[in-house]
Amino acid sequence: MEATSSVLNGLNSGVVLSLIAVLWTVVWQNLQRLQLQTLVGRHMNRHARRLAALVDPYLSVTIHEYEGGRMKRNEAFEEVKAYLSASCARDVRHLRAEGAKDADKLVLSMVDGEEVADAASDDGGGVTVWWWAASTPPPRNDGGGYYGWGGGREQENRRYYRLFFLDRHRDLVINTYLPRVRRQGRAVMVQNRQRKLFTNISTHQWSDVDGLVRSAWSHVVFEHPKTFDTLAMDPAKKKEIMDDLTMFKNGKEYYARVGKAWKRGYLLHGPPGTGKSAMIAAMANYLDYDIYDIELTSVHSNTDLRKLFIETTSKSIIVIEDIDCSLDLTGARKKKKEAADDDSNKDGAGGPPKPDMKKDTSSKVTLSGLLNFIDGLWSACGGERLIVFTTNHVEKLDPALIRRGRMDKHIEMSYCCFEAFKFLAKTYLEVDSHHLFPAVEELLSEVDMTPADVAENLTPKSLDDNADTCLAGLVKELEKAKEDKANGRNDQDEDDDAQVAEDK
Numbered sequence: 001m002e003a004t005s006s007v008l009n010g011l012n013s014g015v016v017l018s019l020i021a022v023l024w025t026v027v028w029q030n031l032q033r034l035q036l037q038t039l040v041g042r043h044m045n046r047h048a049r050r051l052a053a054l055v056d057p058y059l060s061v062t063i064h065e066y067e068g069g070r071m072k073r074n075e076a077f078e079e080v081k082a083y084l085s086a087s088c089a090r091d092v093r094h095l096r097a098e099g100a101k102d103a104d105k106l107v108l109s110m111v112d113g114e115e116v117a118d119a120a121s122d123d124g125g126g127v128t129v130w131w132w133a134a135s136t137p138p139p140r141n142d143g144g145g146y147y148g149w150g151g152g153r154e155q156e157n158r159r160y161y162r163l164f165f166l167d168r169h170r171d172l173v174i175n176t177y178l179p180r181v182r183r184q185g186r187a188v189m190v191q192n193r194q195r196k197l198f199t200n201i202s203t204h205q206w207s208d209v210d211g212l213v214r215s216a217w218s219h220v221v222f223e224h225p226k227t228f229d230t231l232a233m234d235p236a237k238k239k240e241i242m243d244d245l246t247m248f249k250n251g252k253e254y255y256a257r258v259g260k261a262w263k264r265g266y267l268l269h270g271p272p273g274t275g276k277s278a279m280i281a282a283m284a285n286y287l288d289y290d291i292y293d294i295e296l297t298s299v300h301s302n303t304d305l306r307k308l309f310i311e312t313t314s315k316s317i318i319v320i321e322d323i324d325c326s327l328d329l330t331g332a333r334k335k336k337k338e339a340a341d342d343d344s345n346k347d348g349a350g351g352p353p354k355p356d357m358k359k360d361t362s363s364k365v366t367l368s369g370l371l372n373f374i375d376g377l378w379s380a381c382g383g384e385r386l387i388v389f390t391t392n393h394v395e396k397l398d399p400a401l402i403r404r405g406r407m408d409k410h411i412e413m414s415y416c417c418f419e420a421f422k423f424l425a426k427t428y429l430e431v432d433s434h435h436l437f438p439a440v441e442e443l444l445s446e447v448d449m450t451p452a453d454v455a456e457n458l459t460p461k462s463l464d465d466n467a468d469t470c471l472a473g474l475v476k477e478l479e480k481a482k483e484d485k486a487n488g489r490n491d492q493d494e495d496d497d498a499q500v501a502e503d504k
């Protein structure tokens with residue numbers, strides 16, 4: 001008898017608790033719908049949730065801004081931030097703002113301590129979840145290892161979002177809601193995305209591991225107007241490059257299938273002013289990628305270089321301009337073997353720093369460090385990256401650096417041909433034909449002039465300038481170059497004759 005009554009009592013208390021839970025959830029969700037966003041309202045929300053958790057426990061998912069310590073930005077964090085921007089603008093009282101693609105707009109997110117509710121089910125009703133923004137202070141001893149890699153950000157708090165939901169909505173939240181948040185967040189990011197041009201700067205800060213100086217990325221909004229439509233070059237070559245880029249951009253499955261990291265190397269070589277930098281800008285605009293422009297002489301070690309690489313995001317072009325001037329990479333491998341006994345390379349990643357490095361002798365990046373950067377194990381992190389080197393002297397580079405697989409596509413940017421001239425005339429002067437064209441064609445076949453020089457001659461300098469004056473100016477300039485070339489050859493011949501006479 002006693003046993004029966006205690007079972008009944010147990011049942012009763014179970015029913016009562018369930019009733020309280022249901023009632024509480026209904027009240028709580030209605031409070032949310034009313035969006036009591038006053039201070040009192042928000043405190044009440046928190047207490048109410050704590051009470052409700054007694055009978056129907058809340059679960060949480062935390063999404064940190066960085067994963068792997070400070071090494072890599074967590075894309076999920078950015079996606080959540082983007083996804084929540086609309087609800088934040090509507091419901092949150094204290095916001096942070098960042099610039100957006102549209103110059104008049106701002107992307108809004110919550111400051112720490114703010115909270116926003118969201119409907120987890122597709123139909124918008126029934127299931128509510130709550131996002132809370134917070135951050136933790138950095139660990140006190142944060143000098144070494146990967147944590148030391150943040151370029152000043154070590155001192156900043158580490159941000160995270162925490163999602164709260166009821167235990168019984170676990171499946172819905174984890175399998176349906178969170179994937180939807182990421183998907184929609186990515187779509188918002190594409191809309192708001194401002195393309196960026198990054199460069200590495202040296203930061204001075206204490207690290208108990210290896211000294212004071214480190215490299216970090218710093219960026220501006222990338223707004224270069226150059227596109228393939230305004231880049232003068234052989235049309236067939238241009239199409240080939242554009243097709244190659246399209247294949248790369250859409251090649252995720254292909255690269256996975258053949259087991260290659262999703263990256264591609266381009267080597268742009270040619271004399272100054274032939275459009276190598278312009279080509280990089282056109283590539284970035286065509287692919288809608290960010291640019292990371294690495295100044296190698298400001299990178300202090302191979303480890304630093306690897307760190308910079310890891311901090312790049314996917315959908316980006318990593319550029320090293322004038323690679324032959326950045327470091328002495330000419331035949332460094334050969335010399336490295338000769339200097340194998342030299343224990344000065346503490347980095348352990350390859351050859352010794354070259355004594356004749358230009359610009360900044362504090363850089364300890366070696367050829368082997370650079371080779372690892374391009375196709376070592378770390379280079380596969382993240383995927384969808386183009387690596388572009390430019391040089392005026394391709395013959396000076398170590399063959400290992402530019403072999404296929406590292407620099408997959410070699411593009412020679414050459415002096416202006418007649419086709420390129422016609423393209424520039426159309427772009428700059430809006431003319432398809434002119435009686436001076438044949439003269440220009442003949443002269444261009446005799447003398448070398450860069451597209452940069454041709455473009456400069458075709459640029460009107462005053463209101464009186466027009467196609468006639470600009471083209472006449474170009475012809476004059478080409479004739480002068482032809483004359484100089486002839487004089488130069490004569491001078492050279494005279495020098496040679498003098499040398500021969502001297503030798504005798």
Ligand SMILES: Nc1ncnc2c1ncn2[C@@H]1O[C@H](COP(=O)(O)OP(=O)(O)OP(=O)(O)O)[C@@H](O)[C@H]1O
Nearest residue numbers: 230231232233271272273274275276277278451452
């Ligand atoms: N093929 C081209 N089509 C259109 N404009 C060009 C072309 N080549 C050069 N220019 C123009 O000439 C200027 C210089 O070009 P750019 O800086 O790209 O040359 P570069 O090859 O990078 O030279 P360097 O080797 O000195 O870095 C730019 O303003 C660019 O727009």
Ligand SMILES: [Mg+2]
Nearest residue numbers: 276277278321
């Ligand atoms: Mg350049």
